Amino acid sequence: MQQVFLYLHVLGAILMGFYLMLPFLAMRVEALQSGTAQFGFLNVLFAANRAGQLALVITFLSGGYMVSKAHYSVLWMVLAVVLFLAIGALTGILGSKMRKALQDSAGGNIKAHIGSIKSLSVINGIIFFLVVTLMKFPF
Incomplete structure (x- = not known):
């Protein structure tokens, strides 16, 4: 069962990698000349943000299961949860904008x-x- 949750966790993390590219893609919206082109490009970014939010939930739940089966420091767990919640809140605000x-x-x-x-x-x-x-360097 551990391997299934690890697979889901890594798959979700790969899908959330979109958030590393999003700042560069968001800067390109203004470079487009017409309003309809900007609308189309921003619509794609909106859909990708939704997919990233779904991946965030999958990663958070699968990571919660894996943490319950392993031994990590309390500080590491608190930091992980706070950062995941911060991403969740900011992606929600971003989606609203x-x-x-x-x-x-x-x-x-x-x-x-x-x-x-x-x-x-x-x-x-x-x-x-x-x-x-x-996640790469737990303590």
Whole structure:
């Protein structure tokens, strides 16, 4: 059973790797000329964010099972949970900003929300990098 949960955990982590690319992709939204092109590209990023949120839940639950079967320090467990919750909260806020930006199919709302989308994606990328580092080097 441990191997099944490890597989799910790694698969979820690979899917969440999108959050390392998201800051670079979010910066490209403004580079597109037309509002409809921005709308389409942001719509793809919104869908990928949803998939990343699902992967976050799968990774969190499978990791919880694996932690219950192993011996890790309390500090490591607290840091892991806090960072996962931070990613969950920030991706939820990011999804809300994207949803508001996507209300106009001509791309008129994107300019008002792109700054916060880029900022949140950078913070998410940094936190995900910290999570990967914490998972690779447990103490």
